[in-house]
Amino acid sequence: MGATCSSILPSSCCRQDEGLNREEEPLLADKERRAVNMLVELFERRSTVSFYEGEPLSALSTLAYSDIYHLQLSAATVFSEISEMDTRPVAREALEPILYMLQSPHIDVQNGASAALGNLAVNVENKLLIMRMGGLEPLIRQMLSPNIDAQVNSVGCITNLATADENKTPIAKSGALLPLTRLARSRDLRVQRNAAGALLNMTHSAEHRQQLIGAGAVPVLVELLGLDDPELQYYATTALSNIAVDDSGRQLLWNTQHALIDALIRLVDTSTIKVQCQTLLTLRNLASDDQFQVQIVEKGGLDSLLPLLQSAYDPLVISASACLRNLSIHPDNEKPILDSGILTCLVSLITQSGNEEVQCHLISALRNLVANNNADNTPFVEAGLFENIKEVMENPASSDLVIGEVIAALNVFAINELLAPYVLNGGFIELLIPLTRSSVPELQYNACVALSSIAGKAGEASESLVRTWDRPEGGLQSYLAAFLVIDEGMDPMLRSIALWTVLLLLESESPDLIRLVTSHPSIIRNVQKIAAANAPSDGDPRNSAYTGDSFAGPRSSRVFESDGYDQDGENTEENDDDVYTRMVNLAQDVVSLVNTLEY
Numbered sequence: 001m002g003a004t005c006s007s008i009l010p011s012s013c014c015r016q017d018e019g020l021n022r023e024e025e026p027l028l029a030d031k032e033r034r035a036v037n038m039l040v041e042l043f044e045r046r047s048t049v050s051f052y053e054g055e056p057l058s059a060l061s062t063l064a065y066s067d068i069y070h071l072q073l074s075a076a077t078v079f080s081e082i083s084e085m086d087t088r089p090v091a092r093e094a095l096e097p098i099l100y101m102l103q104s105p106h107i108d109v110q111n112g113a114s115a116a117l118g119n120l121a122v123n124v125e126n127k128l129l130i131m132r133m134g135g136l137e138p139l140i141r142q143m144l145s146p147n148i149d150a151q152v153n154s155v156g157c158i159t160n161l162a163t164a165d166e167n168k169t170p171i172a173k174s175g176a177l178l179p180l181t182r183l184a185r186s187r188d189l190r191v192q193r194n195a196a197g198a199l200l201n202m203t204h205s206a207e208h209r210q211q212l213i214g215a216g217a218v219p220v221l222v223e224l225l226g227l228d229d230p231e232l233q234y235y236a237t238t239a240l241s242n243i244a245v246d247d248s249g250r251q252l253l254w255n256t257q258h259a260l261i262d263a264l265i266r267l268v269d270t271s272t273i274k275v276q277c278q279t280l281l282t283l284r285n286l287a288s289d290d291q292f293q294v295q296i297v298e299k300g301g302l303d304s305l306l307p308l309l310q311s312a313y314d315p316l317v318i319s320a321s322a323c324l325r326n327l328s329i330h331p332d333n334e335k336p337i338l339d340s341g342i343l344t345c346l347v348s349l350i351t352q353s354g355n356e357e358v359q360c361h362l363i364s365a366l367r368n369l370v371a372n373n374n375a376d377n378t379p380f381v382e383a384g385l386f387e388n389i390k391e392v393m394e395n396p397a398s399s400d401l402v403i404g405e406v407i408a409a410l411n412v413f414a415i416n417e418l419l420a421p422y423v424l425n426g427g428f429i430e431l432l433i434p435l436t437r438s439s440v441p442e443l444q445y446n447a448c449v450a451l452s453s454i455a456g457k458a459g460e461a462s463e464s465l466v467r468t469w470d471r472p473e474g475g476l477q478s479y480l481a482a483f484l485v486i487d488e489g490m491d492p493m494l495r496s497i498a499l500w501t502v503l504l505l506l507e508s509e510s511p512d513l514i515r516l517v518t519s520h521p522s523i524i525r526n527v528q529k530i531a532a533a534n535a536p537s538d539g540d541p542r543n544s545a546y547t548g549d550s551f552a553g554p555r556s557s558r559v560f561e562s563d564g565y566d567q568d569g570e571n572t573e574e575n576d577d578d579v580y581t582r583m584v585n586l587a588q589d590v591v592s593l594v595n596t597l598e599y
Helices: 030-044 052-065 069-085 092-101 107-120 124-132 136-143 148-161 164-174 177-183 189-201 206-214 218-225 231-245 247-256 260-268 273-286 292-300 300-312 314-327 331-339 345-353 356-372 379-384 385-394 401-415 419-422 429-436 441-455 463-465 475-484 492-507 511-518 523-532 575-598
Strands: none
Touching: 030 052, 030 069, 030 164, 052 092, 052 124, 069 092, 069 107, 069 441, 092 107, 092 189, 107 136, 107 148, 124 148, 124 164, 124 247, 136 148, 136 177, 136 260, 148 164, 148 189, 177 189, 177 206, 177 218, 189 218, 189 231, 206 218, 206 231, 206 247, 218 231, 231 247, 231 260, 231 273, 231 429, 247 273, 247 292, 260 273, 260 300, 273 292, 273 300, 273 314, 292 300, 292 314, 292 331, 300 314, 300 345, 300 475, 314 331, 314 345, 314 356, 331 356, 345 356, 345 379, 345 385, 356 379, 356 401, 379 385, 379 463, 379 475, 385 401, 385 429, 385 475, 401 419, 401 441, 401 492, 419 429, 429 441, 429 475, 441 492, 475 492, 492 511, 492 523, 492 575, 511 523, 523 575
8 A cells, every 4th residue: 555654653743843732642752752753764665674573663562552542553554554565474572562452442543453463364374373362352352343444354354364274263162253143244245255254264174164053154154145246155155065064064054044045046147157166066065965956956956057067167067067966866856867958968078078077077977867767778878978988998098086987887887777788798898807907996996896797797798708708908817817816915805806706707607608717727726715715614504505406596686886885874894804704605605606507
């Protein structure tokens, strides 16, 4: 700001020939007069002077601690001015006079001091030091003032302080959240913005989100969605998005904020891109729950969402595809999404988008739509789904994350009656086999699971499986043999998947596949060794599924699809003993089945 010394330092300080009435203002002490004269000179060349140390700070401190109102006001104003230009880390000695003036009985002195603190609080070190020196309490008192400028400055400073993680808990426990929530409804836009920004900064941990909810911030944030100010809309949508991360937060929003989805859907069509993006992410987080998934679609969310997938602005496409991914989870949304005519666009974007987040979200959405579709899956084929995902798999530029999503989708497609032939005969087996040797554990595991799903269709795909038995890169036999080698370092889960795959191949009733498996020089031999590691003793009540007359033909159960959680979210992770026991049991089942086969 272009302030001059005369606009900051009082005229009584600059002109000594115009005395003051002693009844109106006490005379300056010599020390104060010298400080004023020094500051008049220094302020004229302030761009080259550091006021936070040495003689300049000493002169400012003299004015700050003075009993003379105009001198205090001058000090507060100078600190406010210089801190706009210079926000370096400062020492305690520089903050002490500012904090002292924050407790002045004069509101304009307080305002200057809080403005200076707010400016300095953009620096991380200063944020922490202000809190350690007790700056929060006087800021809260100033925030409660009816003076608008006091509210603007104090709330703005608290907003900056709240960006430091170390400060969030003290702020939450200080009682500041209630007045901040109240001021978010202020008629002054500056106060509203600062208060909403402070509330947003307090939504970055579950504990603080609960404290905000307790302070009644949620209905206020929802109200802000309906205002015309893009900054307020952005702060409110971002804060609500963070609150919607928690199960309890989403449940509260569902139970109490019945106008929320309508307000968010209206904001999807706003002209402010950052508000659009954040609104979509809020809808995505809400759509983690099935009731919101259905409500968003029922209230017309797809009409606003789907056109944004064709935006030229990547962040919008990412946000829209992330939202669609969650909406596609619910079976009731499958038909509205397909009826919207967006399927061809979704499929083409898999290859057209150069953004891995978009690709991952859309592949996952398509996987969900197929999994939920109990009717005709022909539209997926006609839209070019398999050509596009194969192109992604063959593209060297495709990331591991994208390939992982494709494999997960193939696993779902392979167990779909209509789509399975396109997986079995589309060249995907050849692409999956090399991935069983991937150095990325998730890719390796998912590729093995996908091959086991394909093996479950071996009766329909015997030609493809026979063709890929020894190629590419050694083929299926090489993968199975490698994972069945007696090696203590082998992951028991991967070995179990290989055993399950062998079992499914033997169940295929394909003479060629049965011959290839049973005549392999090491596969059956190693399976027998695994089975013998814990062979049942005489009288063991555990019977093989293939002992005596119990063989009832091919089975369709899939035992390697769990992500470790059941449908209610309960942890179902197996311990090492369970995994090992299952592996041995599978090996014993394979041996029992081999003994029943004629080959």
